[in-house]
Amino acid sequence: MTASKADMTTGPDTVAAVVRQWQAVHPGFDTGPMEIIGRVNRCAALLQQAEDAPLRRAGLTRPEFDLLGALRRTGHELTPGELARETFSSGAAVTKRLKQLTERGLVERRGDTRDRRVAHVRLTDDGRALVDAILPDQLAYETTVLSSLDPERRHELAGLLGALLGQLEGRLGGGLRV
Amino acid sequence: MTASKADMTTGPDTVAAVVRQWQAVHPGFDTGPMEIIGRVNRCAALLQQAEDAPLRRAGLTRPEFDLLGALRRTGHELTPGELARETFSSGAAVTKRLKQLTERGLVERRGDTRDRRVAHVRLTDDGRALVDAILPDQLAYETTVLSSLDPERRHELAGLLGALLGQLEGRLGGGLRV
DNA sequence: ACAATGTATTTCACGAGTAAAACACCTGTT
DNA sequence: AACAGGTGTTTTACTCGTGAAATACATTGT
Numbered sequence: 001m002t003a004s005k006a007d008m009t010t011g012p013d014t015v016a017a018v019v020r021q022w023q024a025v026h027p028g029f030d031t032g033p034m035e036i037i038g039r040v041n042r043c044a045a046l047l048q049q050a051e052d053a054p055l056r057r058a059g060l061t062r063p064e065f066d067l068l069g070a071l072r073r074t075g076h077e078l079t080p081g082e083l084a085r086e087t088f089s090s091g092a093a094v095t096k097r098l099k100q101l102t103e104r105g106l107v108e109r110r111g112d113t114r115d116r117r118v119a120h121v122r123l124t125d126d127g128r129a130l131v132d133a134i135l136p137d138q139l140a141y142e143t144t145v146l147s148s149l150d151p152e153r154r155h156e157l158a159g160l161l162g163a164l165l166g167q168l169e170g171r172l173g174g175g176l177r178v
Numbered sequence: 179m180t181a182s183k184a185d186m187t188t189g190p191d192t193v194a195a196v197v198r199q200w201q202a203v204h205p206g207f208d209t210g211p212m213e214i215i216g217r218v219n220r221c222a223a224l225l226q227q228a229e230d231a232p233l234r235r236a237g238l239t240r241p242e243f244d245l246l247g248a249l250r251r252t253g254h255e256l257t258p259g260e261l262a263r264e265t266f267s268s269g270a271a272v273t274k275r276l277k278q279l280t281e282r283g284l285v286e287r288r289g290d291t292r293d294r295r296v297a298h299v300r301l302t303d304d305g306r307a308l309v310d311a312i313l314p315d316q317l318a319y320e321t322t323v324l325s326s327l328d329p330e331r332r333h334e335l336a337g338l339l340g341a342l343l344g345q346l347e348g349r350l351g352g353g354l355r356v
Numbered sequence: 357a358c359a360a361t362g363t364a365t366t367t368c369a370c371g372a373g374t375a376a377a378a379c380a381c382c383t384g385t386t
Numbered sequence: 387a388a389c390a391g392g393t394g395t396t397t398t399a400c401t402c403g404t405g406a407a408a409t410a411c412a413t414t415g416t
Contacts, residue, residue: 012344013340013343013344013347014343014347015340015343016340018251021251021252021253022251024251024253025250025251025253026310026313029313029314029317030317030321031317032321032332032336033317033320033321033323033324034317034320035336035339035340036324036332036335036336036339037225037229037320037323037324039336039339039340039342039343040218040221040222040225040339041222041225041226042266042343043218043222043339043342043343043346044218044219044221044222044223045222045266046343046346046347047215047218047219047346048219050346051215061372063372063373072203073196073199073200073202073203074199075199075202075203079394079395080394080395080396081393081394081395088220088223089373090373090374090375091394091395091396092373092374092375092376092395092396092397092398093372093373093374094395095395095396095397096372096373096396097372114382115381115382115393115394116380116381116382117379117380117381117382117393117394117395118381118393118394118395119394119395135204135207136207139207139208139209139211139212142211142212142215143208143210143211145211145215145346146211146214146215146342148341148342148345149338149341149342149345153338153341154210154214156334156338157214157335157338157339157342158210158213158214158217160327160331160334160335160338161213161214161217161218161221161335162191162193162194162213162217163326163327163331164217164221164324164326164327164335165191165192165193165217165220165221165224166190166191167326167327168221168224168225168228168323169191169192169224239402241402241403257364257365258364258365258366259363259364259365267403268403268404268405269364269365269366270365270366270367270368270403270404270405271402271403271404272365273365273366273367274366274402274403292412293363293364293411293412294410294411294412295363295364295365295409295410295411295412296363296364296365296411297364297365
């Protein structure tokens with residue numbers, strides 16, 4: 001059984017090797033979930049490492065770019081709290097990043113006139129130009145990275161991931177019980 | 179056009195909303211890659227957060243569990259360098275983790291008799307028992323998390339991710355040119 | 357044998373993220 | 387008006403990972 005149906009679609013990746021090892025040690029276990037979760041984690045690690053390359057050229061980390069991108073794509077000012085929610089990071093992390101990005105002249109802040117607790121953050125012209133300069137590179141690079149999958153498979157993969165993510169966000173966001 | 183073919187497979191996840199925002203700002207861009215890479219990253223973040231729950235009950239972080247798991251599934255001793263490669267982390271990180279895990283009595287080290295630079299790390303009985311106690315919980319939890327996808331889709335997803343990961347590891351591991 | 361080079365591991369200094377406390381301010385109630 | 391409690395943001399203390407230097411040892415060539 002060297003070429004089963006599963007082997008046709010399953011590449012010779014490191015996760016497959018790990019799963020085989022586990023099955024040898026614990027033959028009864030259902031290792032199905034590992035083949036998805038392990039691969040998602042590993043793909044994320046590799047993709048982030050790869051994606052960081054174009055960003056690093058611009059002197060940005062990915063979380064920094066996510067923050068700038070959130071401002072760019074929404075098209076309006078955001079408060080630190082909104083930025084934290086939008087970029088899925090803690091408020092404290094956003095505070096630090098805003099400090100750095102402000103010093104670099106990429107974002108500006110202004111206080112709210114009604115509620116003096118809240119701040120409004122917006123891109124400077126430089127910040128906006130930087131995002132617009134990076135984004136095409138970023139997308140081109142991502143296209144290259146995914147080029148090994150043909151368009152149909154890419155579409156399938158995007159759909160399945162979307163379905164999974166939709167469920168995860170519903171469940172986990174709504175308070176998943178363990 | 180409220181229910182196109184794409185919308186059938188694409189869940190109402192946050193990445194879809196982000197992509198829509200980008201398309202509104204930069205209508206010409208091919209946002210296809212974002213729908214995969216963005217979702218992989220977001221899924222990884224949510225899954226890790228979720229997975230951490232069972233591990234945290236055992237007082238372990240995920241990198242620590244990965245290290246113990248590598249020892250368990252290979253079934254033999256590993257050197258720090260091998261552990262670093264196996265868990266995709268830096269040597270320095272492995273050194274730190276080994277220090278902690280040794281103090282907790284979960285792993286033991288022994289020097290190589292031939293080459294006195296290298297150390298050999300193995301699980302203690304406690305360490306092995308801990309991994310074997312956690313793993314079923316872990317797999318059961320992962321199954322729960324993925325239960326929203328029917329088995330056929332799970333298989334499809336695992337296959338596509340395996341193909342992607344296989345390519346990524348070949349490319350990036352072999353030195354991807356930007 | 358001895359220097360030169362290479363390899364395995366650890367140490368160090370630092371950057372980045374987090375949770376929890378602190379702070380500043382708002383809002384509803386009495 | 388004054389206070390109690392809630393919310394937005396920042397600060398603090400800490401942990402963890404990283405890259406680069408340091409360390410210790412092995413190996414190769416002369």
